[in-house]
Structure formats: structure tokens, C-alpha cells
Amino acid sequence: DTGVSQNPRHKITKRGQNVTFRCDPISEHNRLYWYRQTLGQGPEFLTYFQNEAQLEKSRLLSDRFSAERPKGSFSTLEIQRTEQGDSAMYLCASSLLRGNTEAFFGQGTRLTVV
Amino acid sequence: AQKVTQAQTEISVVEKEDVTLDCVYETRDTTYYLFWYKQPPSGELVFLIRRNSFDEQNEISGRYSWNFQKSTSSFNFTITASQVVDSAVYFCALRANNLFFGTGTRLTVIP
Numbered sequence: 001d002t003g004v005s006q007n008p009r010h011k012i013t014k015r016g017q018n019v020t021f022r023c024d025p026i027s028e029h030n031r032l033y034w035y036r037q038t039l040g041q042g043p044e045f046l047t048y049f050q051n052e053a054q055l056e057k058s059r060l061l062s063d064r065f066s067a068e069r070p071k072g073s074f075s076t077l078e079i080q081r082t083e084q085g086d087s088a089m090y091l092c093a094s095s096l097l098r099g100n101t102e103a104f105f106g107q108g109t110r111l112t113v114v
Numbered sequence: 115a116q117k118v119t120q121a122q123t124e125i126s127v128v129e130k131e132d133v134t135l136d137c138v139y140e141t142r143d144t145t146y147y148l149f150w151y152k153q154p155p156s157g158e159l160v161f162l163i164r165r166n167s168f169d170e171q172n173e174i175s176g177r178y179s180w181n182f183q184k185s186t187s188s189f190n191f192t193i194t195a196s197q198v199v200d201s202a203v204y205f206c207a208l209r210a211n212n213l214f215f216g217t218g219t220r221l222t223v224i225p
Binding site: 033035041042043044045048055056089091093095099100102103104105106107108 | 120145146147149151157158159160161164166205209210211212213214215216217218
């Protein structure tokens, strides 16, 4: 088991460009979460999937953000028309469906918008 | 609504001292789960411990122990005989359906 994998690890983009991140969860995990973390803050929930269904999106998530998990395996997070305020670490985590199981995190994708 | 509060933003202790990290949570769900995670300087979040809402028995695992009290909605985490390698940011998390994190407590263990 290789754990949760996120690509790319780092992304620098110009303001206004679109970016897409990928997350490959642990293979048998039903749930997949996306978080955003800025310096000195905790992981801020963005959205989560149960298999291919997107069950919840944060109200903080603007319409520039979209996430998919088409086959219930890997997931992508796209940010359109990036802004400097989007600069952050984007974290992906996966877990089994059972509530008492922990979520495993990837190493994150660090986005810098210049 | 779910909320996790970690009032301590930073704590410093001298090596070998015990340290307790506080966590207070809010949820309307009757079944939920609480977790502690560690984020070392390398950045990856690492799971430490978990507790179910229907089990208030406190436990010890090596140098880690936790105190879960439903009456005060608290889930405190103690590191005994702290070591320099314990220096990290520690996050408390609550899972009912979703998984919410607190803002973290930065622990510095001074040699």
C-alpha cells in the first residue's frame, strides 16, 4: 500500500490561470476529502466524496472550485481563474466508510499564485 | 453545526515534562468520533489516537494518553515525558459525517 498520493507536489501559476490537482486515495477507501491549509491554520474542509458521490461542499467553496471523483477512485480538484488568495496547501485524505476509522493524508499540493 | 476549538495556540515545555493539549468540540450528532493528529515540520498529517462518542473510557498508549469527557465536550491529549521529536502542530478532529479540524496547537519541546 503506497498511501495517499497527491500530484503535483508544488504548483506555481499566474493569476487567472486554471489549475488541476490529482489525488489517488488508498485503494479500498470509500471516502475522499479535500482540505485547504494556510500557514498557521488548521485544515479547512472543502468537500468530500463517498465513492463517486460528492456528499458535501463547504459554503466557503466558491464556484471557481470544482472537484470530481468519476469512478470512485482518484479525484481531481480544479481551481479556475486563480487568485492570489488561493495560494495554500491543498490536502487530500481518504478513509474507510466506518466512522471510527481514521483518515490518511497525502503530502499535499502547495499552490502559489503569482 | 460542528466545531472544534483548540484554545492553546502555542505551548513550550522542557524535555521530559508532561504536556496536555486541550480540545473542546460541538456537535448535535449523538454518534461521533474524535481524533488527534500530529503535523511535524515535514508537513504530512499523521494520525495518533481516536475515541468513539459512546466510549468514555480513557486510555494510555505508550507516552500518549487521552481524557474524553462528554459532559464538558472535551477531548484532551497528554504526552508524558515529552521529547524534542514531539515538537509539531497537533490537531484535534471531529467526525460525524464530515471530518472537521481545529486550528491546532503548536508544541515546542526544548532540549
